[in-house]
Amino acid sequence: MDWANLDFSYRKTDKSYVSNYADGAWDEGQLTGEGTITISECAGVLQYSQSCFEGLKAYTTEDGHIVAFRPDMNAARMENSAKRLEIPVFPKERFVDAVTQTIRANAAYVPPYGSGATLYLRPFMFGSGPVIGVAPAKEYQFRILATPVGPYFKGGVRSLTLCVSDFDRAAPNGTGNIKAGLNYAMSLHAIVTAHKNGYDENMYLDAATHTTVEETGGANFVFVTRDNKVVTPKSSSILPSITRISLLHIAKEYLGLEVEEREIALGEVKDFVECGLCGTAAVISPVGKIVDHGKEIVMSGTAQGMGPVTKKLYDTLTGIQMGRIEAPKGWIHIIE
Numbered sequence: 080m081d082w083a084n085l086d087f088s089y090r091k092t093d094k095s096y097v098s099n100y101a102d103g104a105w106d107e108g109q110l111t112g113e114g115t116i117t118i119s120e121c122a123g124v125l126q127y128s129q130s131c132f133e134g135l136k137a138y139t140t141e142d143g144h145i146v147a148f149r150p151d152m153n154a155a156r157m158e159n160s161a162k163r164l165e166i167p168v169f170p171k172e173r174f175v176d177a178v179t180q181t182i183r184a185n186a187a188y189v190p191p192y193g194s195g196a197t198l199y200l201r202p203f204m205f206g207s208g209p210v211i212g213v214a215p216a217k218e219y220q221f222r223i224l225a226t227p228v229g230p231y232f233k234g235g236v237r238s239l240t241l242c243v244s245d246f247d248r249a250a251p252n253g254t255g256n257i258k259a260g261l262n263y264a265m266s267l268h269a270i271v272t273a274h275k276n277g278y279d280e281n282m283y284l285d286a287a288t289h290t291t292v293e294e295t296g297g298a299n300f301v302f303v304t305r306d307n308k309v310v311t312p313k314s315s316s317i318l319p320s321i322t323r324i325s326l327l328h329i330a331k332e333y334l335g336l337e338v339e340e341r342e343i344a345l346g347e348v349k350d351f352v353e354c355g356l357c358g359t360a361a362v363i364s365p366v367g368k369i370v371d372h373g374k375e376i377v378m379s380g381t382a383q384g385m386g387p388v389t390k391k392l393y394d395t396l397t398g399i400q401m402g403r404i405e406a407p408k409g410w411i412h413i414i415e
Contacts, residue, residue, distance in 0.1 A: 085229030094184035123206020123216030131160035132203035140402030238367030255316030303353035353386035
């Protein structure tokens, strides 16, 4: 495989993991070479979008180990998603074991150190049993697929241009804080519209007042002040990004920076010097410009790529993931 030229797209690998829930319990689960799913036409996932998912990566470290980054955090977040969607919880310890099994079974697809590529894992759960009335399904399937991917932004990191969206991503007391498939379905029209208008992504504001910053369709915001304080939005309808949580720890404990998680008014965004979008796929993507209905907000520190603070955050986190920098206890799950 031409590791250096992989893009970020799906490629089938040798094995996936699957476990089925019926009669009140999950079965023991197994690896399978079958990448096609057969379910009832009346399955809960098809009728009422009863599904949730996760995303994480496996890497080859500098010393040759294959590792995964904080899979226990993905397990905990999926548990929260499942509870909110009335899907039976797949136990956390079994989740981590399933991730381990899937990576080991696809070890040949874990790209070599230094290639810039990774093995992306997508755990997901959905209602597989038939349901016609509005109610939770009685049968479910948990699966993990694995696919080798290249960098999210091929050809190097570039600064993104965002627009302040007129669409709402998530309502207060809704499902914005879980990784439900329905959240992403409802963002598709908004992102297609943004792309048609020449923007890379949307900046969503809170649905109640449209005055405070929340997130984009698939990433959390990280801002940097003129005195190098790292600030992220706080809201009950923001997805708790594992990357963001890790970056805040790194900012404080590794770089000695002050960090703050709070409500951020749209009107104060102009006062920040750096802005980044953080998530599993790209780690940090610099934002150079935000357009608020014709009014441009230029982020001077990230207008031409990563700024000094976002670059340090990126280098430290990727250094930890690749084994170049000592990781906090429990962050790196060694597969082999």
